[in-house]
Amino acid sequence: SVREAVVSTQSTGMDETEFGYPPQQEIVEGDIKKTISYEDRDEKVVKVTRFYKLTKLKVPKPIADRKKWAKFGDCATDGPGINPANSMVGDDVFLTLATKKEQQEKKDDDVAEKMAKMKASGQGMVACRICKGPHWTKECPYKDTLGVALDVQQEEANAVKPPPRTPGAYVPPSIRKGEPQDSQTRQRDENPTIRVSNLAEETSEKDLQDLFKPFGPVSRIYLAKDKNTGISKGFAYITYNRRESAESALSTLHRYKYGHLILQVEWAKPSGS
Numbered sequence: 399s400v401r402e403a404v405v406s407t408q409s410t411g412m413d414e415t416e417f418g419y420p421p422q423q424e425i426v427e428g429d430i431k432k433t434i435s436y437e438d439r440d441e442k443v444v445k446v447t448r449f450y451k452l453t454k455l456k457v458p459k460p461i462a463d464r465k466k467w468a469k470f471g472d473c474a475t476d477g478p479g480i481n482p483a484n485s486m487v488g489d490d491v492f493l494t495l496a497t498k499k500e501q502q503e504k505k506d507d508d509v510a511e512k513m514a515k516m517k518a519s520g521q522g523m524v525a526c527r528i529c530k531g532p533h534w535t536k537e538c539p540y541k542d543t544l545g546v547a548l549d550v551q552q553e554e555a556n557a558v559k560p561p562p563r564t565p566g567a568y569v570p571p572s573i574r575k576g577e578p579q580d581s582q583t584r585q586r587d588e589n590p591t592i593r594v595s596n597l598a599e600e601t602s603e604k605d606l607q608d609l610f611k612p613f614g615p616v617s618r619i620y621l622a623k624d625k626n627t628g629i630s631k632g633f634a635y636i637t638y639n640r641r642e643s644a645e646s647a648l649s650t651l652h653r654y655k656y657g658h659l660i661l662q663v664e665w666a667k668p669s670g671s
Contacts, residue, residue, distance in 0.1 A: 424477065429453070435483060448482065589617060590644035591666040594651070595633040596659050597621075602630075610636045613650070614643020635666055 423434040431450040436443055469476055472484045480487060527535045594606075606619050618637040623630055638644040644665075652663040 422481070422483070426452075433482075437483070589637050589639070590641040591618075591635055591637040592644050592648050593633065593635055593664055593666040595662045597630055597632050597634060597661070598657050598659055599629045599632070601634075606634055606636065609651070609656070610647055613638070613647040615639045 420436055425432040425434075429452045431452055433448045433450070435446050435448075437446055438444070465478075468474075473481060476484075525531070526533055526538045528538045531538065601621065603619050603621050606621060607616065610616055610619075615638065616636060617639050619634065621630060621634040622632075636644075636647070638647070648663050648665070651661055654661045654663075
């Protein structure tokens, strides 16, 4: 393969003839190639002389075979090599692919550098809300186990407490202490309900239906989900029509390996307790 590098270019003005432009001429002397062509510049015919430095390079066989292809279009009558009148050669572009391991190492280095800067600036270290370790909470390895208990504690802390009662004010029967509750609440408390926790984030109601239905008819399934993302919070409530079915499910599925986690199944606490 021969590579051509432009050494110098000379231009000389001349008048256009009635016979058109003369054909391009090539003269090779050793490792120097001289080409003479005629171009139209600023409404004048210009004779352009270019000098090329020829160097021989070893290239893969497919590239060498590609140089033998027949030219077409405006280059159909051109000889071997590049005609600068209708072609332009750009710079070589080399593609470097990075592996996943290199990308992960670079990410780890960036995180370590960021944490070092925070420590040096006195802004403090990153602390996980779950295990108090020096990492972000979303990257905690215990978020599927300890994170569930943390979410439950936050829900209980954020629960809306009823306002203090004013003496003589009307109190609905459903919230009177010692008074019978409404029919819906009483029926929900009387039905056997179990609570299952330590569920994976991708768990759905259908998965729970397939897991708990073999023990007996299920009247209700409530899966706690995040309001913004719709991802499971890790716990759910299963209500059976018969207590025997709930007892069988509790004794069988407690500490049962489901996916990559161990389920925790217990009786659900009555509402209001």
